[in-house]
Amino acid sequence: MSTPAGRQSNRARPLAAAVSAALLFAAGCSSEEEGPGEAKGGVPVVEKGKLTTCTHLPYPPFQFERDGKVVGFDVALIDLVAKNLGVEQKILDTPFENFKTGAFLNSGECDLAAAGMTITDERRKNVDFSIPYFDATQAVLASKKSGVRTLAEVKARKLKLGAQAETTGESYAKSQGFDPVAFESSDAVLNGLRTGQVDAVVIDYPVVRGWLKDKANAAAFVLGQNVDTGEVYGFSVKKGNDRLRAAIDKAIRDAKADGTYKKIYEEWIGPLPQAGS
Template sequence: MSRLSLTAALTAAVLAAVTACTSTKTTAGNGDEVELVHSGKLTTCTHLPYMPFQYKKGKEVVGFDVDLVDLIAKDLDVEQEIVDTPFEGIQTGEDLNASKCDLAAAGMTITSVREKNLDFSRPYFEATQALLVKKGAEYDSLDDLEGKKLGVQQSTTGEEYAKKHADGAKTVQFEDLGLLLPTG
């Protein structure tokens, strides 16, 4: 799909999503009137960090989702404002219902439960689950984790997958992906 047609499709999805729960108006490039939470801003809820979709580079939030929403904001002739919020409020739709943001961009897997709470754009990335271990570790698969602790990001499809497929492992929840990854 071309960048322009993807932008048009996403703009249409955003138009549908933001008109129900907002307070100030702007006009999209196609002439449709759109209501936004804050005048002159397309407010995006996300949960940092989740590379390559959204993460901090210095003091700036960057990433694929950020660039994509910037295109939509440009079409609306507004600036994107990013709100870092817990993932739970995004996936349940609470943040949108509370007018905390106009849309959410959080590299989220589309599930039937989430579709009851949110209107999704067309999928633009196919994700898989993976087991990350320290180099040289004796673990090659989830089967090797019986009796061990397995870190998962809470409220994600990764957590659901681990609970279903890591028999005998004890899952330990972390609020975000960054807390799961080793530093240094």
């Protein structure tokens, strides 16, 4: 999710609890297996045999629940890291606002954060980022009945604009003089557009593409202006966790070199751009 801000804020929700509980149960850890450990290459992990990823659900196509399992573009890439380290990925659903501060990394709850997170100088103060793994842009999605396609039209007609809280979409909208309605999740953004709480929204382009695959959404909404904000996504680790960061970088580079990245990109997002990340 793009953002100089990030993605979103708290969201105590049953789904999050259910997903976390299901994943913890699936781990089936005995008392002997609990506690920190070490993966291949001397990479420290907060739980033996696991690479624990903090994310924030839902954020399709990067991470979301399907058939009781968390899947998506980010999930598939981190699975490559886990495989190289000889461990399994374990996913925790956590508030996005903590990703900016590195709270869950510093507390030892997670090894890394993977949440469609834009690399920014402000965030670098609190966490270390992997090399960029995705080039991101923002897009405007509007209800067809509104008749608007650009942010300029939204402003001129004094219509309501929505964005996901704590994201670069929200930050960009504010930088353009808007006071956007802030929704706590991408699902809430779409619902706000669907129910008429807002006339248009600005959010990550891959998210919009995913929404428009649904025929009902394609019939009700129209893709408008594309905004290139120069954003790139990165996975974050605790400050100074150089071994894990290097392992993530290696997995990204190897995947791009051997065609695995292209395959994952096309599975979860669509055709890989010619100058794709």
